[in-house]
Amino acid sequence: MTKQLVIDHVSKVFGGLKAVADVSLTINQGALIALIGPNGAGKTTLFNMLTGESGPTTGKITLSTASGDVDISKKKAYQVAKLGVARTFQNIRLFGAMSVKENVLVARTHLYHEDFLGTVLRLPQFYQREHDVGAAADELLDFFDLTAVADEPTASLPYGTQRRVEIVRAVATKPQLLFLDEPAAGMNPEETADLSRLIARVREHFGITVVLIEHDMSLVMNLAEYIYVLDHGAMIAKGTPQVIQRDPQVIRAYLGGDSDA
Numbered sequence: 001m002t003k004q005l006v007i008d009h010v011s012k013v014f015g016g017l018k019a020v021a022d023v024s025l026t027i028n029q030g031a032l033i034a035l036i037g038p039n040g041a042g043k044t045t046l047f048n049m050l051t052g053e054s055g056p057t058t059g060k061i062t063l064s065t066a067s068g069d070v071d072i073s074k075k076k077a078y079q080v081a082k083l084g085v086a087r088t089f090q091n092i093r094l095f096g097a098m099s100v101k102e103n104v105l106v107a108r109t110h111l112y113h114e115d116f117l118g119t120v121l122r123l124p125q126f127y128q129r130e131h132d133v134g135a136a137a138d139e140l141l142d143f144f145d146l147t148a149v150a151d152e153p154t155a156s157l158p159y160g161t162q163r164r165v166e167i168v169r170a171v172a173t174k175p176q177l178l179f180l181d182e183p184a185a186g187m188n189p190e191e192t193a194d195l196s197r198l199i200a201r202v203r204e205h206f207g208i209t210v211v212l213i214e215h216d217m218s219l220v221m222n223l224a225e226y227i228y229v230l231d232h233g234a235m236i237a238k239g240t241p242q243v244i245q246r247d248p249q250v251i252r253a254y255l256g257g258d259s260d261a
């Protein structure tokens, strides 16, 4: 198995609070992993460190890329994104006034920022690229079953659809690694089941490694191959869904008790 992301003794301290405490784990290419834990366990804080939103206080994060291993511990979010890492947020962050397709186009166009001269001078490659970007966006919208709402302003769409737009926008950046922060939040069981199938298809079709934070245990247990459990910033368990469901420490963390009884 090829390693994609190595998290080596990573901690994050806010004032006196250790939000993430000495967490180590390795994510292999193509994996579908869930990160779970009670509220305040440190899941989003860990995601923020892995995507460059906020650097670790101590520890190292190494991303394998086509051109070798890169230490991303001190890199900014836009630099990590350029290395092939995309994410969605717990609170949807879309361009609400823009249409669904425009959201995808913006994400896709970011890939070509390097060719500033070609764009400014409107060289032939600019028009070719515009055409390619448009065609790729249409294909993506079709894959995500969003063609019918392609021209709708995203803010006008139902919550579950907006979540799908967030994911397609992340996928439009052609990531190697996709982080989804509570993708099923606010969804009904039917939408959650649809989402679960969609995530599995995205991973399969685009060959993207997927890491998700989720409180919906039906989604986690059905979808994830491997689960990491955080509690009070520390990794308290890891294993397959079958193992995690029976882990006494995990059950205790969720039920909030302190004893073994």
Ligand SMILES: Nc1ncnc2c1ncn2[C@@H]1O[C@H](COP(=O)(O)OP(=O)(O)OP(=O)(O)O)[C@@H](O)[C@H]1O
Residues within 6 Å of the ligand: 014, 017, 019, 037, 038, 039, 040, 041, 042, 043, 044, 045, 046
């Ligand atoms: N920027 C910050 N400044 C200070 N404390 C923070 C900051 N961000 C998070 N925390 C604290 O760190 C701890 C971990 O928070 P985090 O949001 O990572 O938990 P979580 O597992 O994602 O929780 P939830 O499931 O509720 O989203 C919490 O005690 C939180 O209050």
